Amino acid sequence: MPNDQQPPAIDTSVAHSARVWNYWLGGKDHYAADQVAGDAYREKFPLIEPMARESRDFLVRAVTYLARDAGVRQFLDVGAGLPTANNTHQVVQRIAPESRVVYVDHDRLVLMHVEAMGESTSEGSMDYVLTDMRDTDAVVEGASKTLDFSQPIGLVINDVLGHIVDWDDALSLVRRLVDRLPSGSYLSLSHATADNETHRLAQEEYNNSGAIPYVFREPEVTRAFFDGLELVAPGFVSWPNWRPEPTTGTLTVRAGWGGVARKP
Secondary structure (H helix, E strand, O other): OOOOOOOOOOOOOOOOHHHHHHHHOOOOOOOHHHHHHHHHHHHHOOOHHHHHHHHHHHHHHHHHHHHHOOOOOEEEEEOOOOOOOOOHHHHHHHHOOOOEEEEEEOOHHHHHOHHHHOOOOOOOEEEEEEOOOOOHHHHHHHHOOOOOOOOOOEEEEEOOHHHOOOHHHHHHHHHHHHHOOOOOOEEEEEEEOOOOHHHHHHHHHHHOOOOOOOOOOOHHHHHHHHOOOEEOOOOOEEHHHOOOOOOOOOOOOOOEEEEEEEOO
16 A cells, blocks of 8 residues: 555445445455345345346456457556456456556545555556546546556446446546547446346435445447447447356346447
């Protein structure tokens, strides 16, 4: 942790969105209140855990494609959340040890767990920017200490834009970040939706609990994040249908969508 960053006080009696998500993913950075909140959601919508895992699996397959097939060696992971297994730098540095990765999150709680992500390879680097992703100038300024913005970058925004309730704000954020990337860069982006009323009601109750809200958006809407970019095959599709592997789960075939696109 940087010397000028002091750990925040943690109220372990109140559920925290990042820790609940970590709980669903099988991580270790959560407390009893987070388990209670996670269990309550799961009781109403049992698919939430496979949904969390399949969202994460999409991220892993997407950054694998970028490092292995597209030759990207720089990554900007925005809204990274709490670390679990197969974090972006771990995935891409297994393929290309010289890769450089910067994580961005506004939550000091996440900063406390950076060490849990594991060290970077000696050939590459891993850094962290503590800022609100909506402050794109601060994101780019902080990331520029590690990444070369004159060379292609893989921008990763995995299932976090639902936390920006206003659609125009979410769309503007993505476009401002993409505008700062050079030609030949890529955007990997996913967004959750709800495929039934049970899921919507569970999320509504969760949003009303005091946790950071998340809004679902239909893929016909979120496809606009890729306007002006060149979607790689198979395009903007549900998570399980994006370059699936033999172990790819299919329970969330309508609960989340994602894609990877190149900036011309």
